[in-house]
Structures are given as structure tokens and as C-alpha cells.
Amino acid sequence: MPNTPDFSPNTDDLLSNNAQFVAQFQDAGLALVPQRHLAIVACMDSRMDIFQMLGLHHGDAHIIRNAGGAVTDDVVRSLVISQRQLKTQEIILIHHTNCGLQSITDDGFKNEIEKDCGIKPWWATEAFADPYQDVRQSMARLQNSPFIVYKDHIRGFVYDVETGILHEVEPDSRHSA
Numbered sequence: 001m002p003n004t005p006d007f008s009p010n011t012d013d014l015l016s017n018n019a020q021f022v023a024q025f026q027d028a029g030l031a032l033v034p035q036r037h038l039a040i041v042a043c044m045d046s047r048m049d050i051f052q053m054l055g056l057h058h059g060d061a062h063i064i065r066n067a068g069g070a071v072t073d074d075v076v077r078s079l080v081i082s083q084r085q086l087k088t089q090e091i092i093l094i095h096h097t098n099c100g101l102q103s104i105t106d107d108g109f110k111n112e113i114e115k116d117c118g119i120k121p122w123w124a125t126e127a128f129a130d131p132y133q134d135v136r137q138s139m140a141r142l143q144n145s146p147f148i149v150y151k152d153h154i155r156g157f158v159y160d161v162e163t164g165i166l167h168e169v170e171p172d173s174r175h176s177a
């Protein structure tokens with residue numbers, strides 16, 4: 001598919017930004033193991049700066065992001081490496097209001113893709129209607145995963161993109177530790 005006429009790529013711009021970044025670089029010597037022993041799973045939404053919203057610094061935490069902040073097999077893979085190899089023991093989930101995944105349905109989106117591409121995706125789109133319910137489901141998936149070993153400190157939040165407030169979501173009592 002060709003790009004739309006109004007699109008121009010960013011990479012060259014960003015590389016010149018990186019040259020300025022390198023000139024002021026101060027992160028040499030940071031440890032591989034996150035200092036707060038913390039992993040965060042968040043939506044990829046461009047309005048959320050996870051470090052900024054939580055006052056985190058480089059080297060503090062693993063940040064694992066995808067569309068929706070869904071707990072997929074690949075997120076579990078990253079969390080298992082985070083916990084077993086890199087010593088994290090706490091997980092924070094961050095979904096948000098006005099998420100792109102609220103504007104599609106699993107079936108509708110998959111049918112659209114099949115029409116365009118000739119093949120139906122074999123993966124779930126992880127579409128949802130209610131971000132609070134989606135956080136609850138994600139917390140339950142972590143509690144139910146045999147591969148996640150540290151489950152005592154798992155908390156979930158919905159970030160309000162209009163106020164910056166993090167609203168905590170109580171886990172479904174059927175799955176709480």
C-alpha cells in the first residue's frame with residue numbers, strides 16, 4: 001500500500017534529535033536490573049509518557065507496551081524474562097480512556113483485514129468496550145498464568161487522558177491472590 005500524499009517520514013529529523021541527545025547523554029553505567037524491581041504493562045497510546053506520569057527514571061522499571069496494554073503470550077514472555085532473569089517482583093498495568101481498541105470489535109476488525117489481505121488474522125485483536133473491565137481481565141490473566149511467579153504485587157489502573165489521573169481498578173475477587 002503506498003503512503004498517503006500528506007505523509008512524510010520522520011526518521012531523519014529524529015536522528016538529528018538523537019545527536020543532541022548523545023551530546024547530553026548521562027545514562028552510562030546504569031544497571032541492567034531495574035532498580036525498583038518493577039515491570040509495567042501499558043497501552044502504546046502516544047499520549048502516555050509512562051516515565052513522566054509515574055516519576056520514574058531511566059533504569060527504574062521495565063516498560064512493556066502494545067495496543068491496549070493487553071496481557072498476550074508475548075507480554076507474558078517479557079514478564080517471565082523480567083521476573084526470572086532481571087529480578088522484578090511487582091507488576092503495574094496501565095490502560096486508559098479513549099483507547100483505539102474501544103473503537104473496533106474483534107469480529108468486525110478481523111473481517112475487514114480478511115477482506116483487504118485475503119487472510120483472517122489468527123491473533124485476537126483484544127478489542128474491548130470498558131477499560132476498567134479490560135484491566136480486571138488482564139489482572140486475572142496474570143494471576144492465572146503458571147509462568148508468572150511473583151503475584152503478590154499486581155495492581156491495575158485506567159489513565160484518564162484528559163486529566164492525567166490514574167484510577168485504580170480493584171481485581172475481580174474470583175482471581176485475587
Ligand SMILES: [Zn+2]
Binds near residue numbers: 043096100101
Ligand atoms: Zn490504548
